[in-house]
Amino acid sequence: MSKMNDLMARGTGLLGSDYAILCGAMSWVSERNLVSAISNAGGFGVIACGAMTPELLDAEIAATKALATRNFGVNLITMHPQLFDLIDVCAKHQIGHVVLAGGLPPKGSLEAIKASGAKVICFAPTLALAKKLVRSGVDALVIEGMEAGGHIGPVSTSVLAQEILPSLSEEVPIFVAGGIGRGEAIAGYLEMGASGVQLGTRFVCATESIAHPDFKKAFIRAAARDAVASVQIDPRLPVIPVRALKNNGTEAFTAKQREVANRLDAGEVDMAAAQLEIEHYWAGALRRAVIDGDVDGGSLMAGQSVGMVTCEESVAEIIATLVQQADEALRARG
Template identity: 80%
Template sequence: MTDYPKTSRLMQRGTDFLGCESAILCGAMSWVSERNLVSAISNAGGFGVIACGAMTPELLDAEIAATKAMTDRPFGVNLITMHPQLFDLIEVCSRHAVGHVVLAGGIPPKGSVEAIKGGDSPARVICFAPTLALAKKLLRSGADALVIEGMEAGGHIGPVSTSVLAQEILPALAEDHLIFVAGGIGKGQAIAGYLEMGAAGVQLGTRFACATESIAHPDFKKAFFRASARDAIASVQVDPRLPVIPVRALRNKGTETFTAKQIEVAGRLDRGEVEMGEAQLQIEHYWAGALRRAVIDGDVEGGSLMAGQSVGMVREEEPVAQIVATLMAECEEALGRR
């Protein structure tokens, strides 16, 4: 592996924690972050993360086993906190001795962090923190590391930009805790800046979505290559009763369909045809299905093309190893100019 002394020094805490050569995590992208992409990222010196999403324990078991067959390097598993079988999924990770579990989608439910860190094969816990107050709470609750992700990211997003989160959280916590920065990162120069601010590493999703090893449909990848940053827009909440977390995706007919879906569900709620919980679940199910149609089936008009604003920097299909090498070289060059 090429030597990147300045970058490696600043990433040291992150690489020691993850057990890899480059503290570059892959964001867990449903339908995309599976065995092929995850193993390729870990084999390239980064840290791949399986997106469990709505998988059953049996499917996750098979996915972890298949990934382990393709790499002997460390990788993690991303679990959604609202999954009805969360503790069964945690057990699957433990059985496979997965070293790192990422909890996403909300505050970890009671006992989940303890379940991950206990047992015969304890793992390290990584959580997402959208505010400084929540970051402190998660660390007190046992999180070993945090990811702070700004609104520039793809998929479900929060309301604050990456640069603001970094300025707020890194000076307060990075000296004593492991903080990874995510959202809108497409170049090594940005990585250099966050490392200098105290980040232990970074997480990227959009840049890896169109890698050669990604199983995403060719038409899905072509949509990314054609897009600019302004094409990746956040969804609009139509009815305040439906607490829809905004989703950033490329503008298409599917974006318009989601707005119509919210109006339809709100109408059913008004007529008493569905309860609030069911209404919210219907919204989430929409996204799961729409994303699969785009990634797997190649429906780039009606499906959901979840992408971060860094999509404008994705111009061609590249092998994962080349993407990682480019990011590291850009970061090293930027640090050398300081």
């Protein structure tokens, strides 16, 4: 057994996979094809439920089950108005791992997931929140830095890892995410006490990913500095920043925020409706880019590790490369 397998043992034990390498849940990208390919190759695929209705999630899980020979998880967003119905769909399919993203889980949601026998994995943006989640009974945590693609927090991965791993890595398995593109970084976080990692951007250009060829081309061409965070233009409208490749869609979002902020001022919408409208805007813009290939006007959500994505290759090749790099790094350090 390699040193990497030893250090990942708690993560692989929790997930039931060969490697504690989770695929980040990317709306429109983390669907049946990519998720099953990652799980079948020894990683752990996670369906991005995003804004799906319970009916759509039901169909997606069934389709993934038909392709996957290994287990996989489902990512649910805590602000989804039908969260508890989605939890029921996961239970019906006996999904073993539910990942909750975006804010503190609503009252009763952790209990509802655990009642089905599933493990709960939650995102923790700060040490205080991480401790609270551990007390409330989550089975594992993901700590994701601002280098990641899509919705991001304000703190970098390396700082979160230093703040959270020494305090909590003994208590629950912790997966580190955000800006990871090579195995040497995986080795470093494992040595710091992580039980595994989560990568999203690195898997977008997998052969098995259904992302449009033009979307993949944009990733392959991009450098780290091209993946920029969106700007918040109005302090009264707290919008979680999103990291994506710069294009006309980035400008359009700034205009959209201005329009929604003006309607909030005029009393035409309340805060919850305004924030939901922003979320729906993102989902639509992302779909236009990923599915339709509108790389100019759509949203090219990408993490800063995009500069390390240089070609299209199979999921099995990506995972094998990461594992080999991590193993060699750990061996070199003795």
